[in-house]
Each structure stands twice: as C-alpha cells, then as structure tokens.
Amino acid sequence: MNAQYCFHAHVHTVSAMSSHVPQGLSRAQQGAALVVSLIILVIMTLLGVTAIQVTTSEEKMVANLREFNIAFQAAEAALNRGEEVAKNLVKPNPSNNCANQGLCNPVCSTALGNVPQCQGKLDDPPIWESIDWGLNKADGSYTGPALIYGAEKFKDEDFRSKNRVTIASFPTDSVARQPRYIIEDISPGNVPSATIYDGLYRITAQGYGQTLDSSGQPIARVTLQSIYKK
Template sequence: MKKNHEKVDFMRQRGSALIISLVFLLLLTMIGVSSIQDSTLQERMAGNERDRNLAFQAAEAALREGEAFLREQSPTFTASGTGGLLSPDYTGAKPTAANYPWASRSRAGASLAGVNSVPRYVIEWLTTQATGPSDQIEVSVVNSYRITARAVGGSTDAVVLLQATYSR
C-alpha cells in the first residue's frame, strides 16, 4: 500500500516543476527584452551626442573662418546684409532668429566630413570706438564685430548656433 502513495506524490511534483520552469523562463525573457531596449536607447543617445558634437565643431570652424576673414579683408557692410555682412543699420531678422535667411545672407564655411550641410557664418558690424585720450592728435579706432555661426551635424535635427565678438 505504501508504494501506491509514493506514486501519487511523484505525479504532483512533475506538474509543479513545469509551471515553475515556465515562470522562470518568462522572467528571463522579460529581463532580456529590457536589456535590449536599454542598449538601443543608449545607442540612440550616443548617436545624437555625436551629431551635436559634429555640429558644434563645424560651428567653431565657421567662427574661426569669420575671424580670419576679418583679419585678412576690409569688407564692405550693407544694410541689406549682402554676403552675410550686416551693417549697424541692418533692420532684418537677426542671425539668432529662427526665420533668418541663412542661404542668402551668410557666408559659407569650409566643407567638413560627416556634417549634413556646409557651416555658414554672418558678421555684424557692431560699433566703432575711439581709444586713447581725446586731447591727443591721433586717436586709435577699434571696430567691434559679432560673428554668428550656424552648423548642422550628421542629421538635420542637430543644429548649433555660436557667437563670438571680434575687435580690430
């Protein structure tokens, strides 16, 4: 009679082991899916950071080109902003505005690898200041300019605007 009782216990154990195994398998699957989603999110964040970094570096390069342009040239600034050279009496949209016409009122920088479009810059003539005492015959004049650079990274979503003030 004892043998019959052991047989019934053995049958109960087989059913519960299957259910526990399925629960563990479900938990492991959920952990795996969660890990894959986390990895995908981190990859997207790294890609976005790379795009932004490319745009930042391109904007920096455009700023340096604007400074070099001012060092090497004596540009003519206009009220219409022709060639990205804005005089103090320019009344259009500012280069920091979302509706500024970058294609027609800016200067193109050097083409860089990995960016979506060529970085561009605008030079605004801010002021002319006299330096030195006013009782001297010769007074040195300093012109101040604001250079605004706009660059796009690897995708059109990564846009960086940088500004620098340059005096000479």
C-alpha cells in the same frame, strides 16, 4: 499459524501504503516544477526584451552624441573663420538682412545700445534668428545670406585681399551641410574710414551633423556666437 497470518497482513498493509503515497507526491512535484519553469521562462523573456531596449537606446544615444560633436566642430570652425574674416575687413559695407555677403546691420536692441546703423524695431528678434540658414535651391546649393565656410565670395573693397586666406570646404560626406556664418557690425557709430576699420563685430556660426532626417533637415545643428574686437 495465527501469528504468521498477522505478520503477513501487517506486511501487506505497509506495502500498500508505500506504493500509494509516492504517486501522489510525484504528481504534485511535477505540477510545481512546471509552474516554476513557466515563471523562469517569463522572467528570462522580460530580461531579454529589456536588454534589447537598453541596447537600442544606448546605440541611439551614441549616434546622437556623434552627430552633435560633428555639428559642434563644424560650427566652431565656421566661428573661427568668421573671426578671421572680421579681422581682415577694410571698409565693411554691411546691409540689412545680411544681403551683402553675410555682412549685416544688427537689429536694434536695448542691450546693444547706440548703434545708428541698426535695423528694424527696437528689440525685434535678432538677425541670426530671422534669416534663413537653410535656404537651398533645388540643386542643393545655398542661396541664403550667410557666408558658406570655404566658399565665400568676397569683394576687394570689403576685405584686405593680401591677407585673404583660402580654405577648403568640409568633405561632402562628413557633414550634411557646409557650416556657415554671418558678421554683424555692432560698432558704435559705424563710420568706416579709408584705412582699416577698427570695429566691433558679433559673429554667429551654425554647423550641422552628418545625417539628414526624413524631411531632409540635419538631425543635429549647433549655433555658436562670439564678439570680436579688432
């Protein structure tokens, strides 16, 4: 009987231990699982926010690059047009501040050398920096000194009319503003003869992107320049 009593007591003790220890472990495991879940949730949230920010930045970069490409192509077209116009000049009559239809006397500069027709003080800002490229009337038409691509108004005494090529402007929905250009006569002496004037010209063109900012200005603009010798 004593042996049986001890045996039953031993079994009872083991049973009590096996029923008590797993309960404590279960609570600890549940707490750890909750902490791990919260950490994973925070990490996933941060990754999601970062992914959204990266996507937004990439979209802005793509949009800006597209605007730049449009502006560059427009400026390049205007520059080529300016070279074609310079090629057909007969007896150019450039003026100060490009007042005569985009035909300009250059600003005097040390680098330019002896150009008697230059304007302003020596080494003043160049003409393409001083004129207003974006001066517009209330109706949106341009009133500044530059020549508008596809909408030039030429004088026969300045250009060879027989070689004049008419071109179409850019579609209004493709650019925020039509590209434009100016032609500076930088020929030494600038003495046009009765025949075709064999001159040296500096052509500056400006093109614009497709979109305007909140102030009504193109968000992208590109300025190109070339020296053209007839």
